[in-house]
Amino acid sequence: MRQILVVAILIATAIGWPAPPRAATPDANAPGPATPEASSSDIDGETMFATSCGWCHQQGGRAAGRGPKLAGDKKSDDALIDRIKRGKPGAMPAFGRAFSDGQIIAILAYIRSLDDAGN
Amino acid sequence: MPTPLKRLTACATIALASVLGHASPAGAIDPAQLAAADQNPNDWLTYHGSYKSYHYSLLDQINADNIKQLAVAWTHFPGRSTRGLQSMPLVADGVLYYSGSYSRVFALDGATGKLLWSFFPELDDELISMQTHSPYNRGIALGNDKLYVGTVDGRLIALDMKTGKPVWDTKLVNSQKLTVGFTGAPLFVKDKVIIGSQGGEWTSRGPIFGVDAETGKKSWEFLTVAGTDEAMKTWGGESWRTGGGGGWMPGTYDVETDTVWWGTANPSPLYDWSGADWQKSGPRPGTNLYTSSVLGLDPETGKLKFYYQELPHDAWDFDSAVGEFVSIDRDGRKLMVHPNKGGFIFVYDRGNGKLDNVWKLADNINFVKDINPKTGELIGRRDLSAGVVNPPLCPEISGGVSWNSGAYSPKTGLYYKIAQEWCQEMEVVKTTPIVEPMAQLNIGANFKLVPPPGGKIYGHLDARDPVTGAKKWEVRYDAPPLASVLATAGNLVFVPDASGILHAYDATSGQELWSHNDGIGHVGGIISYSAGGKQFIAVEAGWGSLVGDDYAAAFGEPWKSMPKDTGALIVYSMSQ
Numbered sequence: 274m275r276q277i278l279v280v281a282i283l284i285a286t287a288i289g290w291p292a293p294p295r296a297a298t299p300d301a302n303a304p305g306p307a308t309p310e311a312s313s314s315d316i317d318g319e320t321m322f323a324t325s326c327g328w329c330h331q332q333g334g335r336a337a338g339r340g341p342k343l344a345g346d347k348k349s350d351d352a353l354i355d356r357i358k359r360g361k362p363g364a365m366p367a368f369g370r371a372f373s374d375g376q377i378i379a380i381l382a383y384i385r386s387l388d389d390a391g392n
Numbered sequence: 393m394p395t396p397l398k399r400l401t402a403c404a405t406i407a408l409a410s411v412l413g414h415a416s417p418a419g420a421i422d423p424a425q426l427a428a429a430d431q432n433p434n435d436w437l438t439y440h441g442s443y444k445s446y447h448y449s450l451l452d453q454i455n456a457d458n459i460k461q462l463a464v465a466w467t468h469f470p471g472r473s474t475r476g477l478q479s480m481p482l483v484a485d486g487v488l489y490y491s492g493s494y495s496r497v498f499a500l501d502g503a504t505g506k507l508l509w510s511f512f513p514e515l516d517d518e519l520i521s522m523q524t525h526s527p528y529n530r531g532i533a534l535g536n537d538k539l540y541v542g543t544v545d546g547r548l549i550a551l552d553m554k555t556g557k558p559v560w561d562t563k564l565v566n567s568q569k570l571t572v573g574f575t576g577a578p579l580f581v582k583d584k585v586i587i588g589s590q591g592g593e594w595t596s597r598g599p600i601f602g603v604d605a606e607t608g609k610k611s612w613e614f615l616t617v618a619g620t621d622e623a624m625k626t627w628g629g630e631s632w633r634t635g636g637g638g639g640w641m642p643g644t645y646d647v648e649t650d651t652v653w654w655g656t657a658n659p660s661p662l663y664d665w666s667g668a669d670w671q672k673s674g675p676r677p678g679t680n681l682y683t684s685s686v687l688g689l690d691p692e693t694g695k696l697k698f699y700y701q702e703l704p705h706d707a708w709d710f711d712s713a714v715g716e717f718v719s720i721d722r723d724g725r726k727l728m729v730h731p732n733k734g735g736f737i738f739v740y741d742r743g744n745g746k747l748d749n750v751w752k753l754a755d756n757i758n759f760v761k762d763i764n765p766k767t768g769e770l771i772g773r774r775d776l777s778a779g780v781v782n783p784p785l786c787p788e789i790s791g792g793v794s795w796n797s798g799a800y801s802p803k804t805g806l807y808y809k810i811a812q813e814w815c816q817e818m819e820v821v822k823t824t825p826i827v828e829p830m831a832q833l834n835i836g837a838n839f840k841l842v843p844p845p846g847g848k849i850y851g852h853l854d855a856r857d858p859v860t861g862a863k864k865w866e867v868r869y870d871a872p873p874l875a876s877v878l879a880t881a882g883n884l885v886f887v888p889d890a891s892g893i894l895h896a897y898d899a900t901s902g903q904e905l906w907s908h909n910d911g912i913g914h915v916g917g918i919i920s921y922s923a924g925g926k927q928f929i930a931v932e933a934g935w936g937s938l939v940g941d942d943y944a945a946a947f948g949e950p951w952k953s954m955p956k957d958t959g960a961l962i963v964y965s966m967s968q
Binding site for chain 2: 319320321322323324325327328329331332333336337338339340359360362363364366367368370371
């Protein structure tokens, strides 16, 4: 998975680093509000997938559930990116305003890394 | 009109007149009528049938002896039923009101189905496209001369009951910022309309609102996440910013104690990875008040009178947002029965919210070994650390019970409630907690629906004592039904199932007496009412929902080809 992260970072770097992320790890002992700052997981497609996609695309995208299985998906990269950005009315939320282009590329890279064997 | 119906109607009229002391304006529903709704057999004035939340009709024109003559009287198609029809119809003075997806509202002649008016609000389509739970609607409220409906873009709207024209439209939640809005039905209490926001996996703080019923002005707002100094201390550091705790189903009102009972959703992130050290570590250290809790609120001020947290530091998404609060009087005790999504039923003292009992409804539960029925302690809780969870977690994320309601018959003394039996394989993933609005779901796991140990997924309707849980009979289903249940004085229990079959059972024995195929799965409400001297059963058919979305992969057909954008209100009466 480290390789995917590296690839995703390279791709993201090529297209421009993502907008400031909206996530941060609260520290139980922190005196003030948590401050959003960049961390490696912001561009880690696997982690982002578990955060926002795994409820529907089950087993990390390896099995069909509320949404389709994504391992081995034959759609083009452009089609998958478009689906992530625009969603599917009544079935899948549009993530185009929630995620930066770099984050969406990272999620795509994670999906493409999924092993379709045995699923 | 047959004699029993006449007698009941007369009794109800007398009872209402004594409560009201005066005649209310024609068509208007004053608070006293709502308080006495359980004695009024003709109408269905509030989501749970009455403040007692029995989902029970006193009507017995349709009964166990003549049920075979039940037939479709009329049907209404609301159109655009995206994610199914999930609401509860209401009836007042022979007019049936109901809502569909996109908060569309219809008023129909209860005897014929003739359209009286419709209301389609303009919604923020771009926001809807970004929401996970859009655009279904779970119901409406009636009070005085108005109808109230929430919207997924964070508004509460009042309509004139006679014309359907908007009277006021109040923006309560900045949904464009927080993602969540309103899908649940409002509750009318005295001069207030009370409604809870969505939210378990978002950064909102799950507010419950009290709104002036006449003017639409917000009277109060109760933050279910860290809404008091005491609660703030139960979120380590600034972790309350991760939010959750939506009050997304309508609770009820206890007239005697002047208390609103309302349940709240899980904290976010869901499936935090803190493990057994959850008091001090992980993304939200502490018990996380007032998530996965039952609240007692003052309807005038929204002030917290009491609370009981069913699952301290809920690590499993087994929230307390189920809106069913069943008032039971037993041996001088005044009790409140409330199902928790984890598959347990909690029983409280209605006077002070103290725990009286806990009993287990679902068969397959392993997120805890048990819950102490006297202290409420979660015995042997499985707090999840990062990595593979073994054995699979039971129940799965959709819960041992779902959002729809069971029914209680004062005639049989039995509580009829659906349970769901399923588990999930899962791997907890240490994600980055989302603390700023407008990000999407905030979950820390990958998971997959699997059957419970040693068998298949199944659901069951249980007939039980509501206080002790003693079981009298059970009916099993291959796929868990997801709709609400209706009991009637005709010794009947109606279960609209997931495949589209509406079943009627003998309330005493559980024997199936009648069924009819509505052609599409049910995920909504069912009621009974009287119009023109005739008893009707109205059920919503129309498949969808986040829970229902699992059925195609889990069970194949008919769900694989079942539309999730179609629905109908189907109304039955005796064919002769």
